[in-house]
Amino acid sequence: MKGYDKISGNIADRIASLRSEMEREGIDIYIVPSTDYHYSEYVGDYFKAREYMTGFTGSAGTAVFTKDKAGLWTDGRYFIQAEEELRGSGVSLYKMGEPGVDTIEEFIEKELPQKGVVGFDGRCVGVSEGNRYGKTAGERQGTLCYKYDLVGRVWKERPPLPKEKAFLLEEKYAGESVQSKLCRVRERMGAERADVHLLSSLDDIAWLLNIRGNDVAYCPLVLSYLLLYKDRVELFADEDKFPPEIQEVFRKNGVVVRPYERIAEAAASLPEQACVLLDTGRTNYALYCMLPQGVRVIDRENPEVLMKCVKNDIEVGNIKKAHIKDAVAHTRFMYWLKKEVAEQFMPEHLPLTEITVSRKLEELRAEQEGYLGPSFAPISAFAKHGAIVHYSASKESDAPLKKGGFLLTDTGGHYLEGSTDITRTVAVGEVPLKEKEDFTLVARAMLRLMNTVFLHGCSGANLDCIAREVFWKERVNFNHGTGHGVGYLTNVHEAPINFRWKEGKSPAPVLEKNMVITDEPGIYIEGSHGIRIENELLVCEDEKNGYGQFMRFEPLTFVPVDLDALLPERMTEEERDMLNDYHRRVYEAVVPYLDEEERAWLKRYTRPV
Numbered sequence: 001m002k003g004y005d006k007i008s009g010n011i012a013d014r015i016a017s018l019r020s021e022m023e024r025e026g027i028d029i030y031i032v033p034s035t036d037y038h039y040s041e042y043v044g045d046y047f048k049a050r051e052y053m054t055g056f057t058g059s060a061g062t063a064v065f066t067k068d069k070a071g072l073w074t075d076g077r078y079f080i081q082a083e084e085e086l087r088g089s090g091v092s093l094y095k096m097g098e099p100g101v102d103t104i105e106e107f108i109e110k111e112l113p114q115k116g117v118v119g120f121d122g123r124c125v126g127v128s129e130g131n132r133y134g135k136t137a138g139e140r141q142g143t144l145c146y147k148y149d150l151v152g153r154v155w156k157e158r159p160p161l162p163k164e165k166a167f168l169l170e171e172k173y174a175g176e177s178v179q180s181k182l183c184r185v186r187e188r189m190g191a192e193r194a195d196v197h198l199l200s201s202l203d204d205i206a207w208l209l210n211i212r213g214n215d216v217a218y219c220p221l222v223l224s225y226l227l228l229y230k231d232r233v234e235l236f237a238d239e240d241k242f243p244p245e246i247q248e249v250f251r252k253n254g255v256v257v258r259p260y261e262r263i264a265e266a267a268a269s270l271p272e273q274a275c276v277l278l279d280t281g282r283t284n285y286a287l288y289c290m291l292p293q294g295v296r297v298i299d300r301e302n303p304e305v306l307m308k309c310v311k312n313d314i315e316v317g318n319i320k321k322a323h324i325k326d327a328v329a330h331t332r333f334m335y336w337l338k339k340e341v342a343e344q345f346m347p348e349h350l351p352l353t354e355i356t357v358s359r360k361l362e363e364l365r366a367e368q369e370g371y372l373g374p375s376f377a378p379i380s381a382f383a384k385h386g387a388i389v390h391y392s393a394s395k396e397s398d399a400p401l402k403k404g405g406f407l408l409t410d411t412g413g414h415y416l417e418g419s420t421d422i423t424r425t426v427a428v429g430e431v432p433l434k435e436k437e438d439f440t441l442v443a444r445a446m447l448r449l450m451n452t453v454f455l456h457g458c459s460g461a462n463l464d465c466i467a468r469e470v471f472w473k474e475r476v477n478f479n480h481g482t483g484h485g486v487g488y489l490t491n492v493h494e495a496p497i498n499f500r501w502k503e504g505k506s507p508a509p510v511l512e513k514n515m516v517i518t519d520e521p522g523i524y525i526e527g528s529h530g531i532r533i534e535n536e537l538l539v540c541e542d543e544k545n546g547y548g549q550f551m552r553f554e555p556l557t558f559v560p561v562d563l564d565a566l567l568p569e570r571m572t573e574e575e576r577d578m579l580n581d582y583h584r585r586v587y588e589a590v591v592p593y594l595d596e597e598e599r600a601w602l603k604r605y606t607r608p609v
Helices: 011-025 049-054 076-086 104-111 127-139 150-154 178-192 202-209 244-252 260-268 285-290 303-309 313-343 354-366 383-387 433-450 460-473 573-593 596-605
Strands: 029-032 062-065 070-074 092-095 117-120 143-145 196-199 225-229 233-236 255-258 275-278 296-299 371-374 379-382 405-411 413-415 422-428 453-455 483-485 494-499 516-519 522-525 529-532 535-545 548-555
Touching (some): 011 049, 011 062, 029 104, 049 062, 049 070, 202 225, 313 354, 354 371, 354 405, 379 383, 422 433, 422 529, 433 535, 433 548, 433 573, 494 516
Parallel strands (some): 233 255
Antiparallel strands (some): 029 062, 379 405
């Protein structure tokens, strides 16, 4: 894979040009993150500055440049991919969290000259990161320079900001009016004694105003900022994006649209002594620095975060419909793939590849009513590519499928009824015994977590080990979280809930009724194969008794687990019962939408084991 080939030019030339700009501004170290002005996970083409400067195409990573060094910091999901994509670029890989690897701050401390300058575009750096960089620079008696977008000077053919139209998410999908949501958030503002609520996070704004758009890759969101007052709302966005039906909703709810770039001026013009409620974890450093000195900042997690994380009953009903549509498409894909594998070695068949099978799955999703597009960058990885957790097939890497290996697809779709995220690993022909053993281990872990009953008050940190236990008994592990929250037609990776045995910067919240979370353990053998099986789960209330309120999970994903890859004898009787019960539900949910041949296939692939 050579990601930097996707954008014309030479990485070394770009770095040289960047260093010239650094010298012009007196900057010793320049930091280029992966995000946009809103701390989004996925970004539009305009914001792919880190990819442009390094050639690394993964969604997470930070590049750092000095006068003679260039480094990329990324996490365990991307180690293999980054090594391949950075090869020959002159950019060194720093594996975050690995023993002996400097953090960015430690690197700055070593490389920054006394009284040196650390620079970055403050609109693309969060408040906490900016503060950390400032503290590190201060230890060297240095300073920060956050006002210059130096990559923008180098990137002569930079794509423009998007001009796509927004659309209204009607209440039959959203389940709650804009007026109701504004009232709820204003109640929280009152409890915090806040005069103004500043929002930069696009998913929070989309949820609050029931709007969706096409400004961010794979996320139907609108580039915008928002200031919520007690009596009005100021939305900073391109007014041309909003059709009459949205403008009417805005008028009824006191929403006034201002130009997108005017947010800095508006923030700087807030009254002295005003109390501003904002989430520094979701606000960029430059905007935060624009606030007047006299403003009192109430730094809290945006109230919208947990409000949207707990889906309402209408959303839950819609989400279930979306998953049935997705299950039909994905089950038909598995049927097609198994049939093609059996027949493709006849002369008239063209070889299947990672990209062609991914396109087929997308075609089947597109046949479903209300389908809007992929919910994230699709992963289609055969054999050894499956060990690259966030692999993305390119023309150079597009592997042909051959009998005797696994195909891992991690894909999802946005529907008007909600968003999906599913991973299935499918045997292409007969696979080796060792790979079946690994597959069975992953299936056991997924099933055990999906069938967990727990007391209310537990978070994902309490439950993650239920999936990992079967791995740890074999003295193996996987280097990513076991699950993440899922948004409703916003970000498919929705904070803050997760399954993760290591707590992040802030503790994971309690799992509440109507939250949606994924269950996706995996195993990755570099140079050989990767296996991941992922279902989405709905958090439900179970029995309440003298011990408290018990909770459980309900599967939302209904697609077979490939029995061709499974060793039932390596499962406990309870685990086999779990799989059989799940497959019974898969068959009942999907079979009404299939033709006769597909039904016969599904019957065979959901048979009891």
